[in-house]
Amino acid sequence: MSILINSKTKVLVQGITGHDGSFHAGSMLAYGTKIVSGVTPKRGGQVINGIPVFNSVREACDQTKPDCSIIFVPARFATSAIRESADAGIPLIVCITEGIPVLEMLANYHYVREQGLRLIGPNCPGLITPEECKVGIMPARIHKAGSVGVISRSGTLTYEIVYNLTLKGHGQSTCIGIGGDPVVGTDFVELLDLFEKDSQTSAVVLIGEIGGEDEERAAEFIADNMEKPVVAFISGKTAPPGKRMGHAGAIISGGRGTAEAKVKAFQEAGVRVADRPDEVPELIA
Amino acid sequence: MKLYEYQARDLFTRYGIESAPGIVASNPYEASEAARKLGGACAIKAQVLVGGRGKAGGVKIAKNPEEAHTHAGNILGMTIKTLPVRKVLVSKALDIEREYYMGLTVDRTDKSIVLIASASGGVDIEQLAEKQPEKVHRLAINPLKGASDEETEGMLRGVFEKEGLLTQAMDTAKSLFKLFMENDCSLVEINPYALIKGGELVALDAKIVIDESGMFKHEKLEDMRNREEYGPDELEAKGWGLSFINMEGNIGCIVNGAGLAMATMDIIKLFGGAPANFLDVGGSSSPEKVLHAFEIILHNSGVKAILINIFGGITRCDDIAKGILQAKKEMDLSVPLVIRLIGTNEKEGRALLEKAGIEAHEDLVKAVQKVVEFV
Numbered sequence: 077m078s079i080l081i082n083s084k085t086k087v088l089v090q091g092i093t094g095h096d097g098s099f100h101a102g103s104m105l106a107y108g109t110k111i112v113s114g115v116t117p118k119r120g121g122q123v124i125n126g127i128p129v130f131n132s133v134r135e136a137c138d139q140t141k142p143d144c145s146i147i148f149v150p151a152r153f154a155t156s157a158i159r160e161s162a163d164a165g166i167p168l169i170v171c172i173t174e175g176i177p178v179l180e181m182l183a184n185y186h187y188v189r190e191q192g193l194r195l196i197g198p199n200c201p202g203l204i205t206p207e208e209c210k211v212g213i214m215p216a217r218i219h220k221a222g223s224v225g226v227i228s229r230s231g232t233l234t235y236e237i238v239y240n241l242t243l244k245g246h247g248q249s250t251c252i253g254i255g256g257d258p259v260v261g262t263d264f265v266e267l268l269d270l271f272e273k274d275s276q277t278s279a280v281v282l283i284g285e286i287g288g289e290d291e292e293r294a295a296e297f298i299a300d301n302m303e304k305p306v307v308a309f310i311s312g313k314t315a316p317p318g319k320r321m322g323h324a325g326a327i328i329s330g331g332r333g334t335a336e337a338k339v340k341a342f343q344e345a346g347v348r349v350a351d352r353p354d355e356v357p358e359l360i361a
Numbered sequence: 362m363k364l365y366e367y368q369a370r371d372l373f374t375r376y377g378i379e380s381a382p383g384i385v386a387s388n389p390y391e392a393s394e395a396a397r398k399l400g401g402a403c404a405i406k407a408q409v410l411v412g413g414r415g416k417a418g419g420v421k422i423a424k425n426p427e428e429a430h431t432h433a434g435n436i437l438g439m440t441i442k443t444l445p446v447r448k449v450l451v452s453k454a455l456d457i458e459r460e461y462y463m464g465l466t467v468d469r470t471d472k473s474i475v476l477i478a479s480a481s482g483g484v485d486i487e488q489l490a491e492k493q494p495e496k497v498h499r500l501a502i503n504p505l506k507g508a509s510d511e512e513t514e515g516m517l518r519g520v521f522e523k524e525g526l527l528t529q530a531m532d533t534a535k536s537l538f539k540l541f542m543e544n545d546c547s548l549v550e551i552n553p554y555a556l557i558k559g560g561e562l563v564a565l566d567a568k569i570v571i572d573e574s575g576m577f578k579h580e581k582l583e584d585m586r587n588r589e590e591y592g593p594d595e596l597e598a599k600g601w602g603l604s605f606i607n608m609e610g611n612i613g614c615i616v617n618g619a620g621l622a623m624a625t626m627d628i629i630k631l632f633g634g635a636p637a638n639f640l641d642v643g644g645s646s647s648p649e650k651v652l653h654a655f656e657i658i659l660h661n662s663g664v665k666a667i668l669i670n671i672f673g674g675i676t677r678c679d680d681i682a683k684g685i686l687q688a689k690k691e692m693d694l695s696v697p698l699v700i701r702l703i704g705t706n707e708k709e710g711r712a713l714l715e716k717a718g719i720e721a722h723e724d725l726v727k728a729v730q731k732v733v734e735f736v
Contacts, residue, residue, distance in 0.1 A: 152577060177545050177575035178467055183504040185472050190505075201674070215674050215704055230620025231644075232672045235704065236725065239672070256619060258469040285620055288469050311623035314608070314630050315639070322604040322619025322641040324574060325469070330487045335627075352628055354726055 078205040078250040079225070079270040079277070080168060080194075081144060085209050088142035088166065089114045090133065090149060090157050092124055096172070097148035100213050101125060104146075107210040112140040115160075133160040144168040146202060146211050151175035154198060155184055162188045162195075170211050171198035171261070178324070181259040188261060195261025199324065200253035201231040212253065214238075222247015224360060225271035227264055228283035229256050229290075229323070233311055236353045237283060244357035249277040256323030258287070264294035272302050279305045279360050282347075284338055286312030287326045291338040299345035307359045308342045309350045310335045362571045365408045367450045368585050369549075369567035376540040378533055378551070380564040383452035392433030393426040395451035401425050402454035405432040407439060407446040410590050412485075417441045422454065444589060455563065460553035461520065462486055463533060464568075465541045467548075473501040474541070476508065476534060478520040483553040508538070521562075529562045544582060545575025594657050601653040602643055610635025611736050613658035613667040613696075615651065617642050617676040625670045628725065634733035637664045644675035651684025655692060666697045666735040670725060673704025682710035686717055697735045701728035 087104070091097040092114025102125050105111050111127050113136040120131035130136040133145065145161040147154060147170065154173040161169045169188060176184075176198050188195040196203060202212015206219035214231070218239045224246050228234040234253055241248065252267055254260050264282060271277045280302075284291040291310065298306050313335040315321045317328040328334050342349050348359040364372070370380045384395035385408070396403045407419030414420060419441055423429035429451060439446045462482035468475045481489060481496045490497045500516040502508045513534055514527070521530040533554070541549050550568040557563055571582060588596060598605030604619065608626070612634050616622035619641045626636040638658060642650050658664055671681050681702065688694060702710050702721040714721050722728040 151574065175574045175577075177578070178469075178547060178572045179474075179504060179542065179545055179575065182467065182472060182474065186503055186505045213675060218704075228620070230618065232616075232618025232674060232676075233620030233624050235672045235674055236621055236624070239703070258467070259472060283620070285623060290470070293470070309624075311620050311627060313627040314636060315623055315626075316606070316608070319606050319639075320573075321606065321623050321639055326619060326623070351631055352726060353624065354724075 077274055077276045078208065079267070079274050080250060080252070081203060081205050081209045081211055083108070083208040084110070085144050085211070086110050086112045086140070086142045087211055088112065088133065088136050088140070088145040089127070090145055090147045090161065092116055092127065092129055093119050093122065094148055098124055100148065101127060103216070104210050107216045109209050109211065112142050133164045133166070137164045137166065142166060144170065144211055147171040147173060149173060155180045158184050158195065159187060162191055162193055165191065166193065168194050168196070169261070170196045170202050172200060172202060172213060174199040176257070178258055181257060185259055185261060196252065197255040197261060199257045200255035200260070201234065203250060203252040205250045206248050214251070218242055219251065220247040223249055223276055223278040225249050225274070225277040225280040226251035226283070227267045227280065228253050229285050229325070230283060230311065233353070234283055237281060237309060237356050240354050241281070241357050246357050246360055249274060256325050258325040264290050265297045268294060268297055268302060268306070272304055277304065279307070281356055281360070282306055282308045284308060284310045285323070285326050286315050286321065286328050286335050287333040289333065292341045295341035295345040295347060298347055305360070306347045307350060307356055308347050309353060309356060310338045362573055362576060362582070362586055363410045363590055364569045364571070364585055365410065365448070365587065366406065366567050367408060367448070369569040370564070372540060372544070372569060373564055373567050376536045378536050378564060380567060381452050381455055383450050386433060386449050386451055387447065388437065389430040389434040392449060392451050393430035396423060396426040396429035399451065399453040403429055404452045404454060405429055405436055406450045406452060407436045407441060408448040408450055409441045409444050409446055410587060411442045411444060414441055419446065452565070455555065456558035457555045458558060459556040461556065461562070462552045463530070463537065463554045464548070464550035464552065465537055465546070468501065471501055474504055476500040476502060476513065476516065476538070478517055478530070480520050486552060525560055526556065526562060533562065544579060545572045546570065547572045594660055598640070598657050601650060603650060603654055603657070604639070604641040604643065605657055606639040607661070608636045608638050610637045611663050611665040612732055613637045613661070613664040615640050615642060615654045615658070615667065615669045617644070617646060617671050617673070621670065621672060625668065625729070628729050629668070629733065632729050632733045634729070634736060637661055642676070646676045646680055646684070648680055648684035648687055651681055652688050652691070655688040655694070659692070664696060666699065666732050668728060668732040669698065669700045670728065671702050671704065673706060677705050678702045678707040678710030679713060682713040685719070686713060689717070699728050699732040699735070701725055
């Protein structure tokens with residue numbers, strides 16, 4: 077088992093005719109992901125890489141019954157894309173788009189939850205269950221099937237750590253990028269809970285960064301609720317306060333959200349914290 | 362995006378929130394003239410985009426236009442936290458009976474918008490919330506539902522006890538919420554929100570921060586952008602689609618992805634080096650972006666070596682390699698370069714570099730150790 081996605085997951089791609097959407101639909105397909113349909117308004121009837129394109133999510137759902145949707149539309153259309161998926165009742169919505177206004181995301185967060193659905197992202201690389209299903213933009217070949225769950229606020233830093241895991245023989249159950257925005261659909265705690273309950277996962281790697289207090293809450297959850305070992309890595313130890321470090325959510329404000337505070341919270345919760353990405357595999361073993 | 366107090370007051374006025382009468386001045390003459398128009402006694406307030414101007418001496422009370430002239434002269438020559446003061450706000454002195462606080466912000470953990478009010482205004486609200494949390498009243502608002510009048514009144518009643526004040530505070534809270542939502546704000550603050558003689562509540566200060574990601578919806582707000590909020594290098598980088606922040610060290614960094622860029626700086630420090638900058642070239646990087654990244658880094662004459670760390674996902678290693686070769690050809694790269702290249706199209710990228718006799722590492726730690734040896 078894995079969490080959230082597996083070889084049976086049927087995927088819909090929103091924005092499939094766009095530059096990014098068409099490229100990544102192709103690469104997900106090549107990995108073996110079951111992509112059943114795509115959506116781009118006014119482009120219904122087209123076929124891309126053998127995937128039928130529909131005008132609306134509703135139509136695509138009626139005809140192809142996807143379990144998951146991945147969104148590649150530009151920021152100004154992202155909120156309506158997320159809500160279109162939610163209105164169609166798709167249980168897992170993955171939003172890759174960067175730059176969605178925070179107030180829109182706050183509303184989207186509640187909108188999706190109130191219908192009992194799950195949103196991953198935005199501003200994230202998506203998720204992958206290695207050798208089964210990829211719903212995202214990560215380079216697939218650095219992954220290997222195994223028993224380490226990975227959760228991260230970052231993209232390329234996750235690749236770096238997954239690469240090190242695979243190199244040292246630690247395959248992964250599922251890897252999830254939760255997104256670098258201040259408000260994301262799913263946080264560390266919810267995914268830690270899923271990994272704790274997943275029979276394939278034997279350990280979890282959590283990759284956090286400065287800003288907010290998601291890591292502190294994760295530390296608390298781990299101390300109270302988890303049997304499985306967790307290893308953490310936190311980036312932004314050298315980041316100056318008050319500056320947004322590339323990710324909209326990576327900012328130390330009013331002395332809060334520092335890397336030191338997060339490392340301390342994890343250490344107090346008995347979580348081993350790596351100083352460097354290449355130390356993560358040793359700490360798991 | 363941060364607004365100056367005088368800009369924030371303009372927005373307040375548009376939403377019917379009353380501020381103390383004020384006039385912006387760019388020189389002492391304008392300041393004394395403004396004081397005269399406002400009736401003599403005034404506060405002369407430095408317009409800066411950082412907090413703590415009061416402590417830095419950037420706010421002075423003038424009893425008459427002559428004093429306004431003198432104070433404005435002094436304040437306009439000041440630099441507050443590296444930012445030179447170019448404008449002052451001349452604000453009419455009012456008879457203040459009590460200072461309150463009212464503000465709205467986003468609680469990213471609780472996933473709500475929070476209305477905050479306190480009867481102990483005029484101080485740093487975050488410090489107050491830490492030391493005397495019972496004095497800070499909060500109402501969490503679900504952005505889909507908004508706040509009902511009953512909820513708002515229930516919270517504000519604990520702060521504005523007299524009925525006359527409560528009605529005014531309710532109106533202000535509603536206007537403030539409207540302003541917050543319609544302009545994609547991340548912070549709106551009235552501190553102090555003052556009760557003046559006669560029983561009226563008036564904004565004595567105004568602070569507004571707007572979410573950068575929301576700016577595409579607000580062309581008119583773009584006119585209010587203050588370029589001095591960003592360093593010149595940051596602005597240039599932004600123009601090229603790069604994310605850049607100056608640091609104090611001497612190792613220039615070019616990295617793809619924000620998390621990896623932060624981690625790269627941290628590892629440099631771990632091995633005894635000091636990063637000169639944060640630089641994320643972003644996804645799908647073209648060779649030109651790499652070239653611009655070099656240009657911006659080399660503005661800093663303190664840079665003694667450059668580390669390029671690329672883990673290709675959307676970014677292709679061959680594009681990066683082409684950018685590096687182009688930079689070598691077109692620019693005076695007098696500092697040593699250490700390259701770590703891995704991921705999408707790494708073979709192609711590596712081959713391009715090797716042909717030109719440039720070594721590319723696979724291992725990040727080795728690359729960092731090497732670049733630290735150079736400085």
